[in-house]
Amino acid sequence: MNNLLLINKKLILIIFFIISLVVIIFFTLGQNPFNKSSLNITKEEYSFDIKNPNFTINGRDEEISIKAKGASFIGTNEILLEKNVIFKSNTFTLKSPQVYFNQKNQTAYSKKNTTFISKGTTINAKGFEITNNGDNINFKGKTKVVLIK
């Protein structure tokens, strides 16, 4: 008898469902656990110029507080904020793992995954740029917005 005919149909279906579920979860979360590189581990050992920086800047109509785990000076006016960087005002919160901040121009940008949350709005993007005292915010790359009225 042909061996193919001996395969249990139920078993095939169960395997198919498990594979489907795993694929759905991977795509939904946007994270592939197999891609975690050792770089993430070594980053923990970074030494920053400033530990736990916490300062405020003047936005268009409101103050924006900026927090991170660490900051490094990379130029006369530019600092690199790293690890759990949070821009927070009364109206929005913006999170990113790495943000370049220009003290002179009061501009900021990131090329890392960014989450923006404000009233009724959640934006997930591949980076961002804030210019014009916060008047303009550009979310970069593939972006998903969820609005709730």
Next chain:
Amino acid sequence: MKKIFFLIIFLSFSVIGREEGQTEITTEEGIEVFQKEKYYLLKKNVLIESDEFILSADLVKAFFEKDLYDIQKIESEGNVNFTSSKGYKGSGEKLEFSIKNNLMNISGNNALLNMENLIMKSDNYIMIDDSNGKFKLEGNISELTTDNMNIVGSYIDGSYQEISGVNEINNLIVKSDKITEITSDTLKMFSSKAVYSKKDNIIELFDNVKVIRNNEVIIGDYAKINTLDESYKVTSNKSKKVKVLIDSTDE
């Protein structure tokens, strides 16, 4: 086994799908938010899905009132496709949609709005105000198709009313630089201008009038057609003559 299958399908949709009341927007090349000007630009392969409509376009400008979620108006361009929860389908090069006023403008060479039993096409511009049931088509060739009539002109202005889920034309003014054409089940009507009133069950044709029924062709300057029994009267103002041509070749 079936239960497991349905559970997985349910879980898939609950994890991936948009929740009721939410508007989900995806773009390929990000968003530019202009807080002072109160709008944001959605760039490349934009898809907006909400309870009220689904819209896809190359570029979308969304105007908001207070916060980003509070969208009042959408201007979209490039391969625009629109489907409303009412079943209206629109497409064109540009589409403007005022959510507050239920006002939609579609423009471009192949502007199309399909309201199931009302189909509007134009090579330039379609406007529909769903709040008061008014519409307008402008272009070299604009076409309106209903269940029992086809209307072609360069300018079509009218109103409709939803009765038992069906959109019915109330009034219509059709004009053309060349000639307007109205086709019903039994008549073909040509003129420079046509006016239709559902209330009076009348179509009036003005200037360069030609009415064709079977092998009968009547030419004049003015015609009045009863849409209930499709009887008609043709008169001539200038020449005081009405020309009747009867082709009997088929008889």
